[in-house]
Each structure stands twice: as C-alpha cells, then as structure tokens.
Amino acid sequence: MGRKRKAILACLALLFLFSLPASAERVFRPPNEEAAERLALALLEQCAFHPEYGPEGEQPLTRWEGEIRVWVGGKTTVEDLRTLDDFLAELSLRVNGLPPLRRVRQDQNANIRIWFVPGYLLKHYIEGYVEGNWGFFHVDHPRNVSISARIGIAEDLTEQEDRNHLILEELVGALGLPGDHEIYTDSILYQGWTTTQQLSDVDWRMLNMLYSPALSPGMTWPEAEQALRLALGLVP
Numbered sequence: 001m002g003r004k005r006k007a008i009l010a011c012l013a014l015l016f017l018f019s020l021p022a023s024a025e026r027v028f029r030p031p032n033e034e035a036a037e038r039l040a041l042a043l044l045e046q047c048a049f050h051p052e053y054g055p056e057g058e059q060p061l062t063r064w065e066g067e068i069r070v071w072v073g074g075k076t077t078v079e080d081l082r083t084l085d086d087f088l089a090e091l092s093l094r095v096n097g098l099p100p101l102r103r104v105r106q107d108q109n110a111n112i113r114i115w116f117v118p119g120y121l122l123k124h125y126i127e128g129y130v131e132g133n134w135g136f137f138h139v140d141h142p143r144n145v146s147i148s149a150r151i152g153i154a155e156d157l158t159e160q161e162d163r164n165h166l167i168l169e170e171l172v173g174a175l176g177l178p179g180d181h182e183i184y185t186d187s188i189l190y191q192g193w194t195t196t197q198q199l200s201d202v203d204w205r206m207l208n209m210l211y212s213p214a215l216s217p218g219m220t221w222p223e224a225e226q227a228l229r230l231a232l233g234l235v236p
Contacts, residue, residue, distance in 0.1 A: 027186040028202040037232050040205035041225065043181055047189050048210055049221045051178040053130055061219040062139070063176040063210055064146045068101045070171075071110030074117045075155045083164045084114070087171065094204055097211035098175075112149045112174060114167075119154035126152040134158055135166035137174045144217040149174040161195045168199065176210050177203075 030036040049058050092101050115125045123129040127138040139149040151170045169188050180191040186200040214231035
C-alpha cells in the first residue's frame with residue numbers, strides 16, 4: 001500500500017479517532033448508520049481494488065459468481081474444521097448476494113482448497129507465495145470472475161488462535177477483499193498482526209458491498225463507488 005493512500009484513509013477516520021486516548025484501541029464505532037456506510041465504502045477501495053501483493057495500482061473488481069465449494073486438506077485439528085464450518089455458515093447468513101457456499105468432502109468437487117501444511121511447504125502449494133507469511137491465498141479469476149482459489153496455512157508455526165484468525169482472513173481475501181488497511185485494529189483486514197477471532201462491523205459491510213447487485217465483476221473503483229453511492233443513498 002502506498003504511503004499517500006494510507007494517509008488518505010487515515011484522514012477519513014480521524015474524525016472518529018481524535019478524541020481517543022493514545023493507548024486506546026482503534027475500533028470501528030462510527031456515530032450513525034450513514035457514517036458507518038461511508039467509512040466502509042472508503043475502506044472498500046483499498047481492500048477490494050488494491051491487493052496486498054501483486055501489481056501496483058488499481059485492479060478491477062473481482063468476485064465469485066457461482067457456487068463456492070470449499071475443501072480442506074493437510075494436518076487439521078477439530079477446531080480448525082469447526083471454525084471453518086461456523087464461518088461458512090455465518091457468511092451465508094450475513095452476506096447478501098454471496099453465491100451458495102458449502103464445504104465438500106472430495107477434493108475434485110472443490111473450487112477453494114485450503115491446505116494446512118508446514119510453513120516451508122507453502123511455496124509449493126500456493127502460487128505467488130511470499131516468504132514469511134503464515135497464511136496465504138491465490139485466486140484464479142479470468143475476466144475478473146473467481147473460479148478457483150488455494151489457501152495455505154502453516155500448521156507447524158501457528159497456535160490454534162492463530163489458525164482460527166488465518167482461516168477467516170485468508171478466506172475473506174479469497175472472496176474478493178485481498179487488500180488490507182491500517183485503520184481499525186478489530187478488522188480482520190488490519191495490516192498489523194492480530195489474532196482477531198471474528199469479523200468486525202466494517203468487514204461485514206465491505207463484504208455486503210462487494211456482493212451488492214449494484215456491482216459487477218470488472219468494474220473500476222470509480223464505477224463501483226458511484227453505483228454503491230446510488231444504491232445506498234449516499235450523497236457525495
């Protein structure tokens with residue numbers, strides 16, 4: 001993320017942060033619904049149109065349009081699978097417009113594959129893996145429609161709390177929010193390392209914006225912003 005873009009996003013949040021003591025956690029608590037939608041929309045540009053790794057500059061909107069089938073392989077724990085199943089159910093309930101989402105038992109039936117493997121093997125499982133990451137994902141998206149994804153989590157370097165967090169973070173990235181931000185520490189997409197165990201209000205709002213019927217794959221940020229402002233009734 002470029003320094004100028006980070007500064008712009010930080011300024012958008014100053015109105016809600018300036019009264020906090022220096023030691024206070026920066027969480028997403030805007031004063032009303034319209035303010036919440038505006039701030040989520042501002043963060044959506046960075047998280048949906050600017051991936052954390054990869055080409056510099058704005059990327060088109062990318063999301064899933066067909067059924068999402070998730071398979072898990074490698075060395076998992078009971079809680080890994082419980083966390084994943086609970087999250088898939090929550091996504092299905094809370095994200096309007098998200099295609100049908102389920103976990104499958106057979107690898108050949110999946111289009112998202114999650115691997116729990118030793119950290120030194122992640123580069124062999126996930127295309128474009130960047131060294132040092134405990135979790136990573138790669139999505140294939142011809143014509144900006146996601147058709148398959150691979151997620152890798154380093155099972156040997158992580159405690160259960162770390163893995164729970166990475167399951168959520170990497171899956172949210174694979175669904176179409178690959179970027180991160182430096183604003184709200186309770187967000188699953190906060191750039192600094194945390195072990196947040198659930199999505200924040202701003203994360204859910206961004207996912208619902210991403211899968212809004214007002215948007216379509218391939219849109220640029222200006223096109224998406226205009227469409228969402230009209231759909232949400234947000235006057236510039």
